[in-house]
Amino acid sequence: MAEVVLKNVYKTYGENVNVVKDFNLEVKEKEFIVFVGPSGCGKSTTLRMIAGLEEISDGELYLQDEFANFLEPKERNLAFVFQSYALYPTMSVYENIAFSLRVRKVNKDEVDKRVREVAEMLGLTAVLPNRPKDLSGGQKQRVAIGNAIIRNPKLLLMDEPLSNLDAKLRTQMRVELAKIHEKLQNTIIYVTHDQIEAMTLGTRIVVMKDGIIQQVDSPKKLYQNPINRFVASFIGSPSMNFMDGRIQINGDHMYFDVLTKSRFDEKSKFLLPNKVKRALEDRFIRGNEAILGIRPEKFSYKQKSENDQYIDVWVHARELLGSDIYAYFEFQGKQMIASVPADTEVEVDSHVRLYIDLTDACVFDKETEENYMYIDSREEKRA
């Protein structure tokens, strides 16, 4: 049974401002779905439409196979965790967690039992009598989650629940959330702008931009098989590097000729590997213009295979991140990042030859920015 189905859902403000456009999604039971995208892409609005906090302008919403467009929020049998926690300031932590049971007139002993269970699970037992203002950010967040899970709702919606926490707490809460999902086995729809949260938590990720779904896929597939340049640059940290250029065919070989700024530039022509060549061969590419996308970790200071291409660049900055070093360089007027192992000797303000592994490179259409290398898994199955 599908937990949530959205069919051609639109959210329109005023005359012609579409915040969400033609949103189609089917969420199955026990999935952990993550909506991710830059701010203003309509992900929170979509979540609020599912919760009933926002009216659906057009399209259909089904919850547990029931048409739900016009149900009141409380009739939808779901829980919502807000970004600002939305704790009731006049109530103790205990009452905050118990609230949804209290308004349903559940008997006192049952409420007490469940509140203590949840508090135990979230490590809140000691602060039950306190008021929200006396809690730390992490504790507030846990109270909000406690209130949401006490009814054991089949569907749990979370709107950027970790964005108000500091980095360390966020990582910790991320792990706890994953545990909670595993333990409760409910369906979760989670909104975030942080692609790391999306990658680590989601069983499927919905990447959105300007109110339109770009791609829905597992974290791994999104990373390896992005549908277009936006998804490729949004997923993965640091972001993918892009080069403008032309596809050239020379006999049996296919090259990517990087658009050079000055004619005296060094080598800027890459031999494309067979995998890329095959994907591009039968495609019509207007003016042969394309964008080459290379992940930062595909650059290397050492040659790893003889197929590796190389560029000579000027490294102007570096960042040590413990296990990796980010080397910042400029290539043909564009800022790029290489991510190399920490034991690499990266010198700032020096000329370096960087080797590039192009096996998993992406090639994007110059105009539509779609990825020529994208493999539609649905089509694959049909074929």
Next chain:
Amino acid sequence: MNGKKIKVEPYFYLIPSFLVFGAFLFYPFFKTIYLSLYKTNKMGQAKLFVGVENYTSLLTSKSFYNSLIVTLVFVAIVVAGSMLLGLVTAVLCNKAFPGIRFFSTAFALPMAIASSSAAMIFKIMLHPSIGIINKIFHLDINWISDPRYALICVAILTAWLNSGINFLYFSAGLSNIDDTIYERASVDGASHIQQFFRLTLPGIAPIMFYTLVVDIIQAFQSFGQVKILTQGGPGESTNLIVYSIYRDAFFNYRFGSAAAQSVILFLIIMALTLIMFRVEKKGVKY
């Protein structure tokens, strides 16, 4: 000397405010207490020291007890009415809707109306033969000349007058409540009524307490509307303490008795305020 020298300079800065306080607060206050121990001449000058006689005669006077009871009933109606009216209008205007500015202005307007002019308008509206109230409801009631209705009419007028400032206070209190807690409550399954009693009321409890104290004090001091509408009548049915003080002092020229009533009124208000603050420490928290 070693820094122990008392600094005189700071006290100079206090002089202006102490002059004002002294002239308009401290002097009249102590003068009232002083007068309440004397019998006076028609000019209000203390002539004969009588000790607590002014008080004892008050406490044995039926008229004074009547004033007390009338005042308490009046205060109860005014405070309940103005708080309720202020709260309802503030809750109504807490949602955005077309024309909200007009309604907000209308609900806050009583603040800007002088009690005497409001009383004039009410006098016309309540007029037994040409008044709009009797016309609309097809009644034939002499509102302000009938002892059964006079007090209620004055009290409702006062409640309306005081509701404007309450509307303002409650609106401020309501806008302080985070909107997302209502969204959370609606997902949690709370009805609008549950939301109102569990979230809205506790949320504005501190400001409600403050308005309650101010309203009570203000209600005790109502004067203009009584003076214009009923002059304490019919009989003594609207003879509030403040009006009774005014009558004793400026019609009967019994300044001593009037001063004694003022002192008693002061004691009542002070006691009420102290009690409320004591209760507040136990009740309202967050």
